[in-house]
Amino acid sequence: MRQVDAAQDGGRAGDRDLNLAIEDHEFVVFLGPSGCGKSTLLRMLAGLEDISGGEVSIGGKVVNDLDPGDRGIAMVFQNYALYPHKTVEQNMAFALKLRKTDPAVVAERVKRAADILDLNPYLKRYPRQLSGGQRQRVAMGRAIVRNPQVFLFDEPLSNLDAKLRVQMRTEIKELHQRLKTTTIYVTHDQIEAMTMADKIVVMRDGRIEQVGAPLELFDRPANLFVAGFIGSPSMNLLNGVVRKGGVDIAGALFPIAPNNAVQDGRAVVYGVRPEHLEIHPDGVPATISVVEPTGSETLVFLRFGDGEMVALFRERHDFKPGDTLKLRPRLDHIHLFDAETGKRL
Structure with a gap:
C-alpha cells in the first residue's frame, strides 16, 4: 500500500502542524478558499516549497531531501506551461528526452498517452493551434509519459469556460479510473471536489478542518465552516x-x-x-x-x-x-x- 504523507510545522499551510495520509490509488482533493494553504501544501509534496519540520514520504520513502524530479511525481499546473515552439509530440516527450530515455521508450510512452487522451490527430500541431481543453490534455499527457507514482493537479481547470470545465472534469476522473495512479487535486470549487474525489481535505487558514468522503462531508459536516463551504447552494x-x-x-x-x-x-x-x-x-x-x-x-x-x-x-x-x-x-x-x-x- 502506497502512502503520500505530509507532516509539517510552519509555512502557510502555515504556522500549523499538518498530518495527512493518502492511500494508494486514491483521488484526493484539497478544497478551500483562496489563501487557505492548499496549493502551498501541494507544492510541499512536489518539493517546490521547503518545510520547516516533519517528513514528506511517497511510496514509503522519505523525500524531504529529493529534488522535485526525483520524487516520483508529475504536476499539472493551472497554466499549461507548454513550449510554444514545440509540437504536441515534442512537448510530451521533452522531459523524457532530457533524462536521455531510450527513443523507443519515449515513442511508446507518447503514443500510449496520446491514445489515452485522444491526442493522436494533434501530435504535429503547435500549442497555438489548439483549444484550451486540448492544451490541458497535452499538459496531462506530458505528466502521464513519466509514469509517476503520484499526479499533482493545481487548479487545472480554472482557465477554461464552464462547459469545457465540466468536460475536462469527466476526462480527468476517467483518466484516474483507467490509470489508477494516486492523484492529488487542488481546487476552490466544491462542485469539482464533490464530483471527482474519493476523499476531500477541507482546509482553512492553513488548517485541515475535515477529511472524508464527499457525501460524508455533505451529510455530517464537522463544523460551521465545512457546513457552509460544502454544498451548492450553501446550507x-x-x-x-x-x-x-x-x-x-x-x-x-x-x-x-x-x-x-x-x-x-x-x-x-x-x-x-x-x-x-x-x-x-x-x-x-x-x-x-x-x-x-x-x-x-x-x-x-x-x-x-x-x-x-x-x-x-x-x-x-x-x-x-x-x-x-x-x-x-x-x-x-x-x-x-x-x-x-x-x-x-
Whole structure:
C-alpha cells in the first residue's frame, strides 16, 4: 500500500502542524478558499516549497531531501506551461528526452498517452493551434509519459469556460479510473471536489478542518465552516436558542428531533440545506423575496421575521415575490452547531 504523507510545522499551510495520509490509488482533493494553504501544501509534496519540520514520504520513502524530479511525481499546473515552439509530440516527450530515455521508450510512452487522451490527430500541431481543453490534455499527457507514482493537479481547470470545465472534469476522473495512479487535486470549487474525489481535505487558514468522503462531508459536516463551504447552494445557517420542542429563530420555532439531547437555553446555529425544506401547513411562514428558476430546479429566497433563508424545489411551482410559503425542515436532515465553538453537536 502506497502512502503520500505530509507532516509539517510552519509555512502557510502555515504556522500549523499538518498530518495527512493518502492511500494508494486514491483521488484526493484539497478544497478551500483562496489563501487557505492548499496549493502551498501541494507544492510541499512536489518539493517546490521547503518545510520547516516533519517528513514528506511517497511510496514509503522519505523525500524531504529529493529534488522535485526525483520524487516520483508529475504536476499539472493551472497554466499549461507548454513550449510554444514545440509540437504536441515534442512537448510530451521533452522531459523524457532530457533524462536521455531510450527513443523507443519515449515513442511508446507518447503514443500510449496520446491514445489515452485522444491526442493522436494533434501530435504535429503547435500549442497555438489548439483549444484550451486540448492544451490541458497535452499538459496531462506530458505528466502521464513519466509514469509517476503520484499526479499533482493545481487548479487545472480554472482557465477554461464552464462547459469545457465540466468536460475536462469527466476526462480527468476517467483518466484516474483507467490509470489508477494516486492523484492529488487542488481546487476552490466544491462542485469539482464533490464530483471527482474519493476523499476531500477541507482546509482553512492553513488548517485541515475535515477529511472524508464527499457525501460524508455533505451529510455530517464537522463544523460551521465545512457546513457552509460544502454544498451548492450553501446550507442555511440560522442563529437560535434551543427551546423545548425546537429552536427559537427570530421568533419562529424550528423543529428538532424528539430525541435531541441539546439542553434548553443553549445558543446554537441551526443548519438545513435548501433542498431539505418542504412546504407544509405546520411550517414556518416566510415571504418570498426572489425566485430564480434554472430549469431543472427553482431557488427561492425568503424572509421570516428578521431572518432569511433559501429553499430549493425540483418540482415546478408558480412562485411570485411577495407570496407566503409555510416551510418545514425535514427532521432527518437537520444540523445543530454550537454557536460559540462552531462544532457539530
